[in-house]
Amino acid sequence: MATSSSSTPVQEPLQQGLHQDGRRLTPQRLRILDLFERLGSGRHLSAEDVHQQLLEGEAKVSLATIYRTLRLLVDMGFLQELELSEAGRRFELSSADHGDHHHLVCIRCGRTEEFESIPVITAGQAAADQHGFDLIESTLNVRGICPDCR
Amino acid sequence: MATSSSSTPVQEPLQQGLHQDGRRLTPQRLRILDLFERLGSGRHLSAEDVHQQLLEGEAKVSLATIYRTLRLLVDMGFLQELELSEAGRRFELSSADHGDHHHLVCIRCGRTEEFESIPVITAGQAAADQHGFDLIESTLNVRGICPDCR
DNA sequence: GTTGTTGCAAAGCGTTTGCAGAAGA
């Protein structure tokens, strides 16, 4: 049983952070953060992904708790949320000029700046060539935090 | 700036495109595309934004029609949809390095290849720096047609 | 024992869809 391995490296900092705010360490919270820890950096999961991953193991955590815990872990700084704050799709005119559209988006306020970049076009073309694709369009989305929101 | 003409400049190409597919030019469709045209390139709106903007004028278009029309205009190539990879919120460990998940997607069959590119990371970082953003992540989406579908 | 947390189910919110009436071609 994997439960015997109490050596989760995240337990201590998590517990400490929780107790500072009068919150409690629960198996559910530990399991969720531990999942991200095991997957390692750079892997991002949706709430549903987390739910599925935990179901594959022997641990079930309700979706409601997953949503609550993800928000908590983001607030505590353990996780980062990758998404436009005021989520939702945006539309804009497709100008015939640029088939090449690059956006710098603030994940807090949604502010968007456009920019162009030759190296990006080149890299997109190179990737297409390498896999035998005919290139149609490439779009670079850069997510970050703008000066006002920092 | 261009002189404002009484006839909307988008009417002709829109009508032509619609008729090619046996579709019809309606005031609603014209109003929506015209709104984007008046705002100009680079301005992006959500469906709700479009709804509000049209309510401010004297023209009301139902939200359902706006959603349908936005999708239509994207399919026809008049508008571009700015949304990050696969919709929905994603979470990842805070300690994560700036990921560069770059995708090469076939628009026919949906086949997806992942690749990495230093120049893209550099370009994303440069754009963030230039606008004073703290970089979190950059994603390059390259759309094309794969060898099998060609 | 006290109080924060969970799971369930119901509510919310943005988006999509079925349908009958309205309107382009």
Next chain:
DNA sequence: TCTTCTGCAAACGCTTTGCAACAAC
């Protein structure tokens, strides 16, 4: 006329929340 399109309202999927039982401290 013949279809397509619109508006309404209901449906839908994802996320949040109220509440009673439960568990960490």
